[in-house]
Amino acid sequence: MTALRLTWMLRRAADARAFLLSATAYALVTALLLITLSGGWAFLSWTDELAGAYQMLASVALVVLVVPLAYLGAAAARLSARAQDRRLSTLRLVGATGAQVSGVTVLGAAGEALVGAVAGAGLATALTPLVGLVPFRGAPLGANLWMPAWFVACVVATVVLLAAVSAVAGLRRVLVTPLGVRTRNAVPVPSWIRLVLAFGLVVAGIGVTNSTSAVSAVLGTAGVFVAILGAFLAVLVAINALGPWVLKIWAGRRAARATKPQALLAARTVLDDPQATWRQVSGAAMAGVVAVLGGVGAALSQGIPGDASASDVMLGADILRGVIVTLVIAFAGVAGTALVSQAATVLDREELGRALDAMGIPARFTASARVAGLLLPLILVLLVGIGATAVIVFPLAGLALIASPTTVAIVLLACCAGVLSVWGAARLAGRVARPGAAARMPAL
């Protein structure tokens, strides 16, 4: 029997909700990726002498967005692997060959990714006119955003390819471990090497930022851009290395002190797998970095009111807009990751949830613990991102606050809105569970 036919026959074995969820994840990642790329595309269409600065800033935004989008993509792949696990256990029972198992896995994952990516491309196309209303350099982006169809098709194909590749990579693990048995081990302690590495990178980052004038003298303006971009990357890497470790310490203290059962459960959830929580909230750290750097940049370019040239004011306003757009996409990525990861948890825990409900611990209790286990780390990580960056660029941040308090306020408000959107996504994720009465209680 061909793998294709097997896949088709097994479509019933997989939970329709699991399929929809992974497809949704792929749709979100494709849509956000396309919107981001179309922004970059529009910026590339400029060729005058100011274009370089804009393209440089846009590339910083792209670097920042890589993180939340990569985590969203990874969440999609992980979700689809989970659906595959179920399909594979069915296959095992009917005694499929190794080749059939691989075939079904790859086709299944690629199928989900294809459905999702095409839907995502549709979503991005529908949103492009809206994004086109955003003005840069005094005019709306408009038609500059439209990328050629072949390019969009390439992006879709890449998403599908990546999904298939990660399914193959996941296959190894699945074949080795016996299916159906999921054991949890003790919390792996994030290594101290991370800390040392991160510290080194931060020091290097501060060094580079503080010596831009020296670098500028040697390498010229392009060199400064590269140095700033490098410092920026270093900060991102450092944050990613430190994040899980910070979350672990924080959750450990909260678990020890919690008096409310929800708080205990939320802290234990983070402590159980700080990496998993980090994957869901790290985009907020990046957002914090962008908010501060971008906010400072925007505030300072606008200069002291009445003292700045018209072009400075326009650059400042454009930077602010760019920062807001970047924050919106970053938080959309975080919210998307939260939505699919949390929904996957809810699906995985459906039976446990029903058992707890039977015991008189209602779903709203578990939901509030689940949401708190995501939202508190998110806020923590955002604040750490903002705080750490503000410290690194301390004198500038102070100046920015004086030069343009409204700019700083707008950026901070955007961050708050982002947190709210993630909260909404996490709450929404609870909806995938079948309401109690409609569901079978398999174990009671």
Add this chain to the structure above:
Amino acid sequence: MTESFMTPAPGSLPAGATERASEVRLRATGLLKSFGATRALDGVDVGVKAGEALAIMGPSGSGKSTLLLTLAGIERPDAGSVLYRADGRPEVDVAALPDRERSRLRRGDFGFVFQQGLLIPELTAEENVALPLMVTGAVRPAALATAREWLGRLGLAGMEGRRLGELSGGQAQRVAIARAQAGGSTVTFADEPTGALDSATSREVMDLLLESTVGRGAALVLVTHDPQVAARCDRTLTLRDGKIESQFFRTPTTGELPVIPAPTRHPSLGTPGRILRGGAL
């Protein structure tokens, strides 16, 4: 072997059988429950007394789980009532209570043991036991102390800090028993609590389950496919197609057990003194 313990011996009280609290805890009458065209419960009457262990048997799909869920106030019957009486409180119809009240009743008065333990994997053993107590309003140190005490009683001293992945199936099930008892439940419901265990572990878990429920005067309602497990209970009820097919008492009745009407529709099936696995005659 099955028949010896199942055969009722009216009138003869075994030595040492003390008269425990003989109060009726649960009394269900005329339970009807359908799922679409399936009649899961078709006119079931059953009572459970304090200090009594009731086993529910029957073929797959006969309505055992549905009966358990209905008695526990999780599933609402289409018709019929489930009266529950706690010491010092007026009798309530569990089936008619609003959701919030039923939830509170389950939290405070009932205990549940599931086939797979179903512990919260992030929490330690003691936290799993303490969590329902904390939800009920106990402060954390007190809840943890009670949890440790119960875990010790169930032979899990020293394992309080372990999590689900670090416990064997039997140990996880003992944690679940502790969780069901720590709140001082008056009725414990268990659906195939030994279904996933080997026979030696199953015997151990059954010992502990009986000891920690019936042993302290609480009631136990248990669904099982295993005649050996049912043999440990005071009474075995066999369901078939949502009806009570037969009923057997291990220990003699004293006349105070709730009177359960003999099945009227299939008189030939209900003859006491004969039971077969799966209910086939």
